[in-house]
Amino acid sequence: MFLSVLISIISAGIVLAGLMALLRGPKRAQNRWFFIFTIFLAVWIVSNFLDSNFVNSTTDILLKIDFSSILFTAWALLQFTLVFLIRNADKKRLIHTPTFTITSFLLNVMFSLLIFLNLVVTGDISTGKLIVDYMSLSWAYIFVFLAYFVIVFIILTLKSRRSKGLEKSAVKIIYIGLLIALLTNIFTNLIFPELFSVRSTVKELNIIGYGGLLFMTLMIYIAITTQKLFDIRIVIARSVGYVLSFAVIVVIYVTPTILISTHLLNYRLSVAKILYLVAVTCIVAILFQPLRSFFNKLTNKVFYRNYYEIQDVIDKLGNLLVGSVDPEEIKHKTLELLTGVLKPSYAKYLLLVNAREGDEQIIHGLSMTNKELIDTDELSSSASRHLYEAMVSNNIALALRLRTKHDVLGYIIFGYQKSGSSYSDVDKRLLSIAAAEIAISLQNALRFEEIQRFNVTLQAKVDEATKELKKTNEKLRAIDETKDDFISLASHQLRTPLSIIKGYVNMVIHGDAGKINEQQKDFLELAMLSSENMVSLVTELLNISRITSGKFSLDVGPVNLADVVDAEVKKLANMADSRKVALTFHKPHDFPTLLLDEEKIRQVIANFIDNAIYYSKHKNAKIDVQLTSEDDDIVFKVIDNGIGVPLQERDHLFTKFYRAKNAKFVRPNGTGVGLYLAKVVINEEGGNLIFESKEGEGSTFGFKFNKNKIIQNTNKAQ
Amino acid sequence: MDDKKRILIVDDDDQISKMYTTLLNIKGFTTERVNNGEDAIAATLEFKPDLILLDIMMPEISGFDVADILHNTEKTKDIPIIVLTALGGKEYRDKATAAGVAYYFVKSEVDLDLIAEKIQELLKSS
Numbered sequence: 001m002f003l004s005v006l007i008s009i010i011s012a013g014i015v016l017a018g019l020m021a022l023l024r025g026p027k028r029a030q031n032r033w034f035f036i037f038t039i040f041l042a043v044w045i046v047s048n049f050l051d052s053n054f055v056n057s058t059t060d061i062l063l064k065i066d067f068s069s070i071l072f073t074a075w076a077l078l079q080f081t082l083v084f085l086i087r088n089a090d091k092k093r094l095i096h097t098p099t100f101t102i103t104s105f106l107l108n109v110m111f112s113l114l115i116f117l118n119l120v121v122t123g124d125i126s127t128g129k130l131i132v133d134y135m136s137l138s139w140a141y142i143f144v145f146l147a148y149f150v151i152v153f154i155i156l157t158l159k160s161r162r163s164k165g166l167e168k169s170a171v172k173i174i175y176i177g178l179l180i181a182l183l184t185n186i187f188t189n190l191i192f193p194e195l196f197s198v199r200s201t202v203k204e205l206n207i208i209g210y211g212g213l214l215f216m217t218l219m220i221y222i223a224i225t226t227q228k229l230f231d232i233r234i235v236i237a238r239s240v241g242y243v244l245s246f247a248v249i250v251v252i253y254v255t256p257t258i259l260i261s262t263h264l265l266n267y268r269l270s271v272a273k274i275l276y277l278v279a280v281t282c283i284v285a286i287l288f289q290p291l292r293s294f295f296n297k298l299t300n301k302v303f304y305r306n307y308y309e310i311q312d313v314i315d316k317l318g319n320l321l322v323g324s325v326d327p328e329e330i331k332h333k334t335l336e337l338l339t340g341v342l343k344p345s346y347a348k349y350l351l352l353v354n355a356r357e358g359d360e361q362i363i364h365g366l367s368m369t370n371k372e373l374i375d376t377d378e379l380s381s382s383a384s385r386h387l388y389e390a391m392v393s394n395n396i397a398l399a400l401r402l403r404t405k406h407d408v409l410g411y412i413i414f415g416y417q418k419s420g421s422s423y424s425d426v427d428k429r430l431l432s433i434a435a436a437e438i439a440i441s442l443q444n445a446l447r448f449e450e451i452q453r454f455n456v457t458l459q460a461k462v463d464e465a466t467k468e469l470k471k472t473n474e475k476l477r478a479i480d481e482t483k484d485d486f487i488s489l490a491s492h493q494l495r496t497p498l499s500i501i502k503g504y505v506n507m508v509i510h511g512d513a514g515k516i517n518e519q520q521k522d523f524l525e526l527a528m529l530s531s532e533n534m535v536s537l538v539t540e541l542l543n544i545s546r547i548t549s550g551k552f553s554l555d556v557g558p559v560n561l562a563d564v565v566d567a568e569v570k571k572l573a574n575m576a577d578s579r580k581v582a583l584t585f586h587k588p589h590d591f592p593t594l595l596l597d598e599e600k601i602r603q604v605i606a607n608f609i610d611n612a613i614y615y616s617k618h619k620n621a622k623i624d625v626q627l628t629s630e631d632d633d634i635v636f637k638v639i640d641n642g643i644g645v646p647l648q649e650r651d652h653l654f655t656k657f658y659r660a661k662n663a664k665f666v667r668p669n670g671t672g673v674g675l676y677l678a679k680v681v682i683n684e685e686g687g688n689l690i691f692e693s694k695e696g697e698g699s700t701f702g703f704k705f706n707k708n709k710i711i712q713n714t715n716k717a718q
Numbered sequence: 719m720d721d722k723k724r725i726l727i728v729d730d731d732d733q734i735s736k737m738y739t740t741l742l743n744i745k746g747f748t749t750e751r752v753n754n755g756e757d758a759i760a761a762t763l764e765f766k767p768d769l770i771l772l773d774i775m776m777p778e779i780s781g782f783d784v785a786d787i788l789h790n791t792e793k794t795k796d797i798p799i800i801v802l803t804a805l806g807g808k809e810y811r812d813k814a815t816a817a818g819v820a821y822y823f824v825k826s827e828v829d830l831d832l833i834a835e836k837i838q839e840l841l842k843s844s
Contacts, residue, residue: 506831555811
């Protein structure tokens, strides 16, 4: 009788665990398989117990159920293990396919049929006791049965090696449970009967086996429902503690009861009744704790309305503080929370950062006390008389200091509780804990705000500076333009008088103002030359200013270089003559027309020839001006036998204002801009500079252009 | 009327104008001078020059406008115009060409001989 109860409790417990797991996670495959497993396990336990207990005609059927259900149990355990432990999706598909599930299920069904067809086991109850005979296919049956377990163990072993943390914990728990269950059951169901070959006397021992199974079920239940890492040792410790406390309670209750009933009431208690007492005591002991919590909550609701759990409030506070960086929001929400819990008549922040006149004094007074929590009712010493009066007049009951490692941020002040009662120790403890958290969060938020403000100011400053910069740039640009205009204007204005000089001098030279003698002509020609030089110089300066200000542009048009060179040579012929330099130029016929800036290239040509004349030596000075059209190029050269350019001056020769030493000697008034301009112009026009020289022997200056600058038609500009 | 060719000088600069007047007179031309564009057009109609020497940079009406107007007026479109200006640059040349100008000279680049030559040339052919 007692045993039956025990069996029922165990089976019920197992199914209950399965049911709870299912209810907790109906969608999870592992929970569902666990439930199935518990069902089969319960069936097996019951049938296993019954087939040894009731020795009559039904025992045979029970035996068959026994053997079938254990197969299904093992199968369900395997399914569960596969689902629970093989998380790797690919591997899962390898093993735990629906195909496998169904196949193995059908395998089990097949075996069940075989069992029921007496091909695996039969029971013999002829002697009043059940004797199990193993039949022909029992080896197959045992093989499959063991296979399930072996696979489960393999998976568990593999998984326990590879997993970490929570998973490893879970695996360990299941392992222990499984091991214990297996050992106890193998021992009581297989080994023991074999050793003693009588089944019925060991039915009590079976309880151990079933107990082991219950234990295993609970372990698995724990493994699949626990989400947090926990130590198995704690579980064992708590369980042992639990059991021990029960044991003590039971002993304390049962022993006096037995003694009293035996000696005082003369009523002998049977073992069964004693066991019933024990069981009931255990149940009461188990139920006590939950009942107590339940009634606690109930009475709290009725009697103690303001009850709160400090931990809850702290948790809520923590969440709230983490979620915000805005000081106002923090202040508002914390006040909301604390007010909700403590129910003061009012609560507010007194912070140093934005304190008003009166507030500052209060803060100062409070900080003088150097206490974390100031209770007005407890301010006793006369030194705080002022403070006491201040607090009373302001209706402050409690002041909580907000302080970080280095700074005091201020205080939170609370009025008296609405209910009129004073703050309890629990309230004060809550506030103390909260103070530190709030202080840090608030400080961070305030700092963050400051940084934001700083950023905004910074941004504004940067914007302003940029605007200033832009304005300055515009001004500079305007100045630059004015400068250019100035230079242009200056050059322009310089040219006008120059052309007038040229004009009149020319007229006199030509005799338009009357006949002039040779000497007069000479003088005037020299004057002419000078003025022409001046014009050139002004043009050069203008070009330089344009180059440096980036306003240098080419005004290309069709140019006949032959004509241009010819004109320049003619122009400089007199000068060459006067210096006793032989200037020769053979104007080519049918020279192609090029696309060039005429004015500028003219200047370059004039510059080269001019230089050649100036830098010639006194004896046998010869300058050969060549203009040729070679295969792909047009080439212009001025070849002289003058002073040449020394080696070390070569690199600098074409730079702005540079004058070679020997040149300076010969022509002290040179500007040094001619060659620089020449180089710029030639490059801009797309040509290449030609320069060769040998000091003391002469130089060749020139340029060449690629023929693609030629235009076919030879229309002159009209 | 004498058989000397008449040249109208249009330039707002007095010194330049004086020089050209002197030169051209010596060369045997009759000259007339105005110093702005408006007068230029009036003078052209009245003086009936054989050639106009035109400056571009003038206040109010620029030389281009003058050339344009003269080019588009029946009575004056055949009078050759030589532009004499300080302005270099392709756009100006093109503009002048579009306005029917015969020759375009940049003052600083050209000498009087050349100018006189061109003038002779033009007047020979007319």
